[in-house]
Amino acid sequence: MGMTQVTTLECTLCGAEYDPNQIIYTCPEHEGVKGILEVTYDYDAIDDAFDGDLGGPIASQWKYEAFLPVASDADIVTLNEGGTDLFDAPNLSEALGVETLVKDDGRNPTGCFKDRASAIAVTKAKHAGRDIITCASTGNAAASLSGYAARGGMDCRIFVPGDAPTGKLAQPLVYGADVLAVNGSYDEAYDLSVEVTEKYGWYNRNAAINPFQVEGKRTVGHELADQSIARGHVPDWVVFSMGDGCTIAGAWKGFKEFYDMGYVEGHPKMLGVQAEGASAIHDAFHDHDDVDDIAETLADSIAVGRPRNTVKACRALEQSGGTALLVSDDEILEAEKLLGSTEGIYSEPAGATPVAGVRTALDRGIIEQDETVVVVSTGFGLKDTKSAEKATGGVDRIDPEITEVERLYGTAAEAAADD
Structure with missing residues (x-):
């Protein structure tokens, strides 16, 4: 059975339409992977089918199954992804100087935001009768x-750049995947994954070219709208880091759907944050002529030199009234430590990048101090412990003597006086 709520796959460049029940990745009217496709829906049909308790509990992203592009007879493959909490962050708010909330998607089953899309990919691949699934990845x-x-x-075949963090590669190996470390950049690994997809017919999960992957990611927008209903207030800003552009595009699409359907009053502005060494979407949004396709940043999850979803990301920023900005690697490391030390949330560098972005946006007057901000952390810190070590400076090593402790903290009497 088909997806009754999905109407077409529409090219974001030329508007050509394709059957959503076929496996097609990009519009063939354009060279390479430029013709990214948009999934369009019959929202009246979705409204009729959706019976979720808005403002109520969110057990997983499948609360919004009526919005998701899976066939009615598909066997859902899930690890209970989504449904991540929206935390008040009073200590972080005080440190930043603006009311800040944190949505920690590092709490998803495999430790990252991308689980929202992977559940859709494997469900659709199995329904299509495919036995092998592949993607290119910086790790998550x-x-x-x-x-x-x-x-x-x-069966799963993964292509990663040769410098991907070993902590991230241990996971797919434990899960039984074939991991192919490409002697080159993420973009080269990506291009190779597309080539083998065409040659071998494997199902490709790459979020930028597989149109249905953004659709899984948009559930974070549904959840943020749902949680805004529960709180009785829509945040002024929602802040994401950007790599390929899929995440912020999906989040905006999801929130906008709830706004357009009258489920929530108002919508946030989207702030997209990139590292200075991987700034292609930022540059495109601000109409810079010189777009560098070399990505150099310690935030490996967003180290993308040639983003494939720039069009959707820029549309999300423009439609929401938001903007894009850049932060340095040092600022990202400072943000990683700040998020952990103030709120007990351990994030990888890309997940902490939005916090660095809020600081910069406040300094530049983009975000006002009387506004409310949501930062979305997209990955758990144990994914990249080397960056955490850089952020903190490491441990204090001492001999097993009480005098060593006194050297650091003073005598017991002095410590009590300090308390």
Whole structure:
């Protein structure tokens, strides 16, 4: 059975339409992977089918199943992804100087935001009768897809850049995936994954070219709208880091759907944050002529030199009234430590990048101090412990003597006086 709520796949460049029930990744009217497709819906049909308790509990992203592009007879492959809490962050708010909330998507089953998309990918691949699924990844998508492929009983082949963090590569190996470390950049690994998809017919999960992957990611927008209803207030800003552009595009699409359907009053502005060494979407949004396709940043999850979803990301920023800005690697490391030390949330560098972005936006007057901000952390800190070590300076090593402790903290009497 088909997806009754999905109407077409529409090219974001030329508007050509394609059957959503076929496996097609990009519009063939454009060279390479430029013709990114948009999934369009019959929202009247969705409204009729959706019976979620808005403002109520969110057990997983499947609360919004009526919005998701899966066939009615598909066997859902899930690890209970989504449904992440929206935390008040009073200590972080005080440190930043603006009311800040944190949505910690590092709490997803494999430790990253990408689980929202991987559940859709494996569900659709199995429904299509495919046995092998693949993607290119800087690390998180590799771990995520591998876990869901294992859950769904599929073979998984992963392409990663040669400098991907070893912590992220351990996960897909444990999940039973074949991990192919490409001697080159993420973009080269990506291009190779597309080539093998065409040659071998493997199902490709790459979020930028597989039109249905953004659709899974948009559930974070649904959840933020739902949680705004519960709180009785829509945030002024929602802040994401940007790599390929899929995440912020999906989040905006999801929130906008709830706004357009009258489920929530108002919508936030989207702030997209990139590292200075990987600034392509920022540059495109601000109409810079010189767009560098070399990505150099310690935030490996957003180290993308040639983003494939720039069009959707820029549209999200423009439609929401938001903007894009850049932060340095040092600012990202400072933000990683700040988020952990103020709120007990351990994030990888890309997940802490939005916090660095809020600081910069406040300094530049983009965000006002009387506004409310949501930062979305997209990955758990154990994904990249080397960056955490850089952020903190490491441990204090001492001999097993009380005098060593006194050297650091003073005598017991002095410590009591300090308390």
